[in-house]
Structure formats: C-alpha cells, structure tokens
C-alpha cells in the first residue's frame with residue numbers, strides 16, 4: 002500500500018485553515034449515533050476524549066492506572082512551548098515552526114509542524130480558561146523560560162510540575178464529561194488488541210486488571226493516545242507502567258510503525274546508582290537555563306573527585322572544562338538534547354566522568370546563585386551585601402524557580418544541590434518514533450488513529466524540550482476532534498458496532514490464549530530479568546551511539562532472548578485476579594519484538610540525524626552527518642511476521658519552505 | 668542491610684487478610700523503598716510464591732499511585748515524601764518494618780496493598796472543573812491578569828497528587844484536605860468564579876456520599892501530606908461552603 006500523507010494543497014500558512022473548512026461535518030444528531038474509543042488518558046487521550054464528548058460523540062476511555070489523572074504526562078516537569086511572543090523577543094509561528102524542523106534535524110513533515118506551531122498559542126488560552134495555574138510575574142501576567150535549541154523565551158510553566166497542571170486541566174475537562182455520562186471511563190483496564198472488521202478498526206479487546214475479565218468493546222473509530230515506548234530500554238525516565246503494547250498490537254494488525262529508532266536520550270538525569278535500579282529520574286531541562294555543565298580539565302582532578310579527596314567546589318574556574326560553552330559558544334548549555342547528551346558521553350568515554358562509575362558530569366548552579374543574589378540585593382536595597390548574604394538571596398531565587406526539582410534531587414542522592422553541583426548523566430526519555438499517521442492523524446488502518454507520543458508525527462529525529470506537551474494537547478484539543486469527522490461522516494448510518502462477530506471472537510481468543518500460555522508456563526525466571534537484559538542490549542547497541550555490527554548482533558541477541566523468555570518466564574497467580582506480573586509479562590513480550598524492529602530501522606538508516614547517531618557517519622568534529630540525498634524520508638514499517646523482517650515503506654519528506662542545512666549550534 | 672518485613676496480605680476484597688512475615692537481605696541504603704519491595708517480590712517469584720501487589724507508576728512522587736502505610740504512618744517516616752520517594756537510608760539494619768494498605772471505608776482493599784480510590788475521581792466529577800468548552804474559542808491568556816499571590820496559592824493547592832494519604836492518616840477518614848485543595852485552587856482564580864457556590868456544595872455532598880468521615884481539625888492530614896497541602900485550604904473551603912449554603916437557602 003502506498004503511503005498517503007494527505008497533506009492539503011496550498012501555501013504552508015493556509016493549509017490547516019483550508020483543510021478545516023473542507024472537512025466534512027457530522028451533524029449533532031448523528032454524532033450521538035457514533036462511538037469512539039480512546040485508549041489513554043494522558044494529555045493526548047484525555048484532551049481528545051473530553052473534546053469528542055463535548056462535540057456529541059459517545060466516548061469510552063481506557064487507562065491502566067487506577068485513575069485517568071495518573072497518566073504518565075503527570076510527570077512532565079519543565080514546561081510547554083507556545084508562540085505567544087509575550088516576551089516580545091521576536092517569536093512567531095514561523096520561528097517555532099522553524100526551530101522545530103531544525104531541532105528535528107529535518108526529518109519531520111513541514112505541514113504537520115506548521116500546524117502544531119499555529120495552534121500552540123490557543124493551547125495556552127485554553128488551559129488558562131480551565132484554571133491551570135501557570136507561573137506569573139508580579140504584574141499578574143504569564144511568565145516564560147527558555148528551553149534547549151532555541152534563542153527565545155516561549156516556554157510556559159508551573160514550577161517543575163507543568164505536566165501535572167496541564168494533565169489535571171485535561172482530567173478536569175474529562176471528569177466534566179464523565180459526570181454528564183458522555184464519557185464512560187474504564188480505569189484499571191489494559192487494551193490487549195485492536196479488532197479489524199472489513200479492513201476498518203472497529204474496536205478493542207481489553208482486560209479488566211482487577212477481575213481479569215477479557216472484554217470486547219466496539220466503536221466506529223479507535224484513537225490510541227497510549228504514550229511512548231522508552232521503557233524498551235528497561236531503565237528510562239518513563240513511569241514503570243509505560244509500554245508499547247497498544248501501539249505494537251496495532252502494528253501487528255496492519256498499522257505501520259514509523260522511525261522506531263528515533264529515541265531521545267535526555268542529557269540531565271540522575272545517574273544510575275546500582276543494579277537494583279528500577280527507573281531513572283529526570284532533572285528538567287529548564288535547569289540548563291541556569292545550570293552550567295562541566296567536568297574537570299585534568300585527569301588528576303577527576304581522580305581526586307572520585308575518591309573524595311577533592312570536592313567539586315575546590316576546583317577553580319580555570320580547572321573546569323565547561324565543555325558545552327567551549328564547543329557551542331552561541332547556544333552554550335542550551336544546545337538541543339541530542340547534542341548535549343553526546344557531548345557528555347564523549348567526555349565520560351574519555352575518562353572525565355565524575356562519579357565512581359565514570360558516568361556523570363556536573364550541573365552547577367553556583368554562578369546563577371551569585372548572579373541572582375546580586376540582582377536581588379539591588380532590588381531589596383541591601384547595601385554592600387556580604388558574599389554569604391548574596392548567596393542566601395540567590396539561593397532563594399533559585400528555590401522559587403526550581404525548588405521541587407532540587408528537593409527531588411536531594412531526596413534521591415542525599416546531596417544538597419544548593420551547595421554542591423548536581424551529578425547528571427543522559428538517560429532514555431522520549432521516543433520520537435511511533436505509529437505512522439497521515440495529516441489527519443489516522444494510521445494506515447482506516448478508523449485507527451494515534452495521538453501524542455504514540456504517533457511519530459511532529460518531532461522528526463529529535464524533539465525540542467517542552468514540545469511534547471504542546472503536541473499532546475494540540476493533537477487532542479485542536480486537531481483530531483476536527484479531522485476524525487472526515488472519516489466518521491461515512492459512518493452515520495452504520496449503527497452500533499456489534500461485538501458478537503467472528504472478528505471479535507478471534508481477537509478475544511488470541512488474547513486469552515496468550516494469557517493462559519503465560520500462566521501455565523513452566524518457567525522459573527521473573528519477568529524483570531528478561532526486561533533488564535533487553536534493556537542492556539538496547540542501551541549498548543541502539544542507544545546514544547550505534548554501529549552496523551552492534552545492531553546486527555543486537556537483532557540476533559534479542560531473538561534469542563525472546564525464545565528464552567517464552568521458555569523460562571514464570572508468571573505466578575491466576576488470570577482471574579489482579580496480577581501485576583502477568584501485566585508485565587504481556588508488556589515485555591511486546592518490547593521484545595519492538596526492540597528488534599528498532600535495531601533494524603537503525604541499521605537501515607545509514608546516516609546520523611538527531612537522536613540517531615551512527616558512529617560510521619560523523620563529521621571530523623564528531624557531529625552528526627546527515628545524508629539528505631538518500632534519507633530524507635520517513636521509514637514506515639509494515640509487520641510481516643518476524644519484527645526485523647518488516648517491510649519498509651518510504652514517505653519522502655518534501656521541504657518547500659525551509660532549506661536543509663547542517664544543524665549548527667556553534 | 669537485613670530487614671524483617673511484616674506485610675498485609677489479602678487475596679481479594681472478600682478475604683479477611685492477615686500480616687505475614689518476610690526477610691530480605693543485602694538491601695542497599697541507596698535503594699528506594701519500592702525497589703526494596705521489588706527485591707522481595709523477585710525472591711517470592713523465584714520461590715514460586717505470590718508476590719505482594721502494590722500500586723506504583725511514576726516512582727518520582729507525582730502520579731499519586733503509590734500508597735503504603737509504613738510503621739503506622741502514611742508514606743512512612745519523613746515529611747514531604749511519597750512512598751516511592753522514601754529511601755532505605757531512613758531505616759536501620761535489622762529493623763522490622765510494618766507495611767499495610769490505606770485503611771478507610773471509602774477505599775476498599777482490592778488486593779494486598781492495593782486499594783480502590785475511585786471515590787476521589789467522583790468527587791472531582793461532582794464539580795472540580797471549570798465548565799469551559801475545549802473548542803479554543805477562549806480569550807487571550809493574558810487578557811485577565813491574576814495577582815501573583817493568588818496564582819501562587821492556587822498553584823500550591825493544585826499540586827495535590829490525589830494519593831489519599833490524608834484520608835489514610837485521619838482517624839475519621841476524612842477527605843477534607845483533598846477536596847478543599849481543588850475547591851481552593853478554583854476559588855482563588857477568576858476562571859472559577861462563576862461556578863464557585865455550586866462547586867463547593869456538590870463536591871462536599873459527594874464527599875459525604877462516598878462515606879468519608881467528618882473533619883475534627885486534628886491536622887494529621889497536613890502533617891502526612893507529601894505535597895504540603897495546607898490546612899488553610901480546609902478553612903477556605905469551610906468559608907466557601909458556608910457562604911454557598913446561605914446564598915442557596917435565600
């Protein structure tokens with residue numbers, strides 16, 4: 002099947018408006034005859050479900066947590082972008098569009114990204130109207146901060162809890178529709194398959210996680226807002242339950258998976274401390290507004306810091322290597338994530354890592370504390386303040402900005418970041434790849450849509466900070482509620498979707514067989530063992546740096562591991578109860594397939610771009626080297642049986658408005 | 668370190684449940700509390716036993732899913748932390764640790780340490796929102812300045828993670844702190860103004876219907892709340908409720 006991106010004709014700035022005007026409408030009386038299933042209640046799912054219900058459709062929403070408010074979006078810290086230009090620093094829709102295309106290393110669709118930038122301003126209006134308490138200045142107006150890869154201040158935030166506040170906003174809109182009976186909410190339910198009838202997606206199979214019952218749910222269309230798949234690496238900043246199963250099941254049933262190898266490794270996370278580690282914690286990118294990243298210049302100092310004979314504060318300015326400021330003077334500490342992560346890896350690989358494992362660099366706030374302290378002393382009219390006074394005042398300013406992050410850091414590491422620099426290291430954080438979707442966010446299966454991190458649509462090979470929240474809400478509030486009408490307009494006479502059909506029976510049977518196979522398996526090894534091993538293979542071979550041989554090895558290792566998993570895994574308990582080990586086994590089974598496809602995709606792409614860095618393809622200075630002539634396309638994979646033998650479909654990316662350049666942040 | 672764990676085991680809502688004793692060894696002080704439970708569960712699965720069911724997801728103190736009653740305290744020792752943010756360095760080698768689920772009539776146990784907190788969702792559904800459509804036809808976000816002080820207070824109230832520790836720790840199982848946090852957030856913002864009275868009446872009513880107890884001002888909730896939600900919010904809700912009750916009668 003050829004890929005139809007369905008990008009509207011016309012000039013970039015007019016495409017969305019024109020497209021909206023041309024979309025067929027479903028009249029309100031008919032909307033009542035139409036059911037939509039939304040899997041996921043993160044920013045994308047909750048906003049879509051609330052909007053559909055408001056428009057008059059009947060909605061069933063699903064999440065695996067005990068409440069829709071706990072979707073992983075809740076954990077987002079730093080902020081959300083919008084081209085409001087409130088700071089009057091030259092921001093515009095075009096600039097946000099341009100920054101996103103460039104940040105994505107020219108591997109995303111112009112039309113989608115432009116639309117995202119266009120609706121961004123509206124998101125902020127919407128959220129404020131819902132009572133989202135964004136940070137404000139003393140004049141009562143909204144405050145902004147900067148994120149990596151840009152030279153303007155366009156990030157709106159609510160301390161370090163922006164995701165929480167935005168998600169609670171979407172959750173409140175969803176709750177309002179639940180109370181009206183327009184949304185039926187299924188908490189503690191996990192979607193385990195999609196059901197295709199006559200080539201269209203017509204429902205899902207879900208397991209009630211409390212009773213274990215396997216249920217059939219029919220609908221005219223299904224929207225997956227099921228999040229990203231970073232947990233394929235076992236250790237990531239994602240929540241423990243984040244998984245790929247919903248998207249992977251869709252892939253197995255015909256939805257193409259796009260650019261699976263595009264993974265974002267976030268530069269500022271708390272380093273791994275031991276084998277027992279279950280997850281990694283992000284320290285928001287917003288910290289790079291004020292934190293300076295460095296390692297010692299000399300190996301002796303590295304050694305002294307590792308063995309504790311010197312403290313980081315003992316090193317003078319000229320004994321420190323602020324390597325980002327050195328290599329990228331114009332963006333400094335605010336280079337995009339992929340660049341910052343690789344630079345940290347480069348220093349640590351050279352032996353300059355500052356902790357026992359050699360995998361950590363410093364993120365230092367002392368300059369910012371003193372700078373803010375001086376300004377604050379002036380504001381408060383303190384004459385000739387002592388250094389201690391300045392530091393104290395500065396610490397208060399930093400506390401007001403990042404207090405909860407500093408506290409989180411201290412709780413985990415037992416170190417006080419006001420007094421000594423944080424230690425950080427890159428960790429898996431976000432996945433740009435996902436289900437392939439057209440301009441309307443429909444996958445290659447008619448009637449099956451994907452929104453938020455679950456789709457591949459807007460970030461190319463690297464996502465800019467604070468743009469995932471923007472995309473999730475743009476998709477859910479402003480894009481899919483319109484575009485889905487085009488498809489559903491044909492369904493007004495279809496009537497309710499019966500689940501009493503051979504297709505539903507077959508899908509249900511497959512799910513039950515799989516569950517029973519796990520429960521009855523005669524193994525002795527816990528699920529996590531396999532997940533950890535898979536994570537190690539992925540991190541070593543398909544992480545921050547990749548090469549041909551490594552990827553080939555990884556594919557065969559994953560295949561072996563998968564076989565072993567089915568032989569040796571032990572899932573205790575029964576299928577008819579709350580059984581977290583069974584839930585994990587079902588998820589890991591899908592990760593074990595996805596990992597293989599990611600490696601294949603990384604192997605296929607003989608270039609470096611964004612988060613995908615192939616060691617064979619770099620410039621002399623160690624920067625990523627793209628190959629625009631041969632790889633300016635989206636790789637969309639069609640499942641054929643063995644994950645790595647999927648069939649590749651290419652969607653050529655056409656750039657009519659920006660010129661492809663080597664990305665430079667120097 | 669080596670520890671003795673006494674953990675509440677209950678196979679389902681209809682089981683009576685009991686405390687059972689387990690030993691774990693080689694626990695690193697840098698482990699989080701939940702990682703320590705992971706170690707126990709790994710051990711149990713290898714022994715062919717049923718692992719301990721518990722709720723968790725983000726493991727960084729923000730989703731509100733984790734919920735253990737440890738040594739008689741909601742989220743264990745330490746202030747301003749959720750169970751997942753607790754580290755083993757807060758315990759001593761050789762110690763015995765008691766771990767139970769939240770106990771409240773409105774939070775029935777589903778299994779082991781997992782409870783059903785959907786009553787909180789229903790309280791929000793009763794009115795914890797601004798009735799604005801998501802169409803995007805709203806006014807510019809900066810059209811209505813909000814004094815920083817109010818915005819900050821609204822934010823502080825809005826940081827409630829819905830974990831339920833306030834209920835679990837209250838001898839009356841009252842949900843006042845949780846409910847008042849949402850009422851306060853919206854009462855402090857101009858956007859919440861129009862539905863102010865209706866909101867507080869409906870939310871309080873739902874709270875009572877769910878079987879949460881009355882507030883007798885012991886203040887225990889504020890002490891155990893991992894997000895430092897202040898008792899001021901309860902006072903504000905009481906004022907809102909009183910005002911709304913009077914005006915709804917007149």
Ligand SMILES: Cc1cc2nc3c(=O)[nH]c(=O)nc-3n(C[C@H](O)[C@H](O)[C@H](O)COP(=O)(O)OP(=O)(O)OC[C@H]3O[C@@H](n4cnc5c(N)ncnc54)[C@H](O)[C@@H]3O)c2cc1C
Nearest residue numbers: 041042043044045065074079080192228453454467469470
């Ligand atoms: C620690 C952290 C900090 C971040 N900070 C920022 C930031 O500051 N700014 C920014 O822009 N982005 C940030 N991000 C990224 C951003 O938070 C996510 O990309 C975004 O929230 C994803 O939203 P979503 O709606 O697509 O999915 P999610 O919020 O992940 O929601 C997924 C939903 O799907 C449900 N689900 C999944 N599978 C199933 C299934 N099989 N059955 C039923 N339900 C299912 C889940 O229950 C959940 O409700 C951060 C990410 C992390 C990890």
Ligand code: SF4
Nearest residue numbers: 827828830831833892
């Ligand atoms: S008020 Fe505090 S203790 Fe109660 S639910 Fe909210 S965060 Fe948890």
Ligand code: FES
Nearest residue numbers: 724726731733751
């Ligand atoms: S697991 Fe999310 S708050 Fe503890």
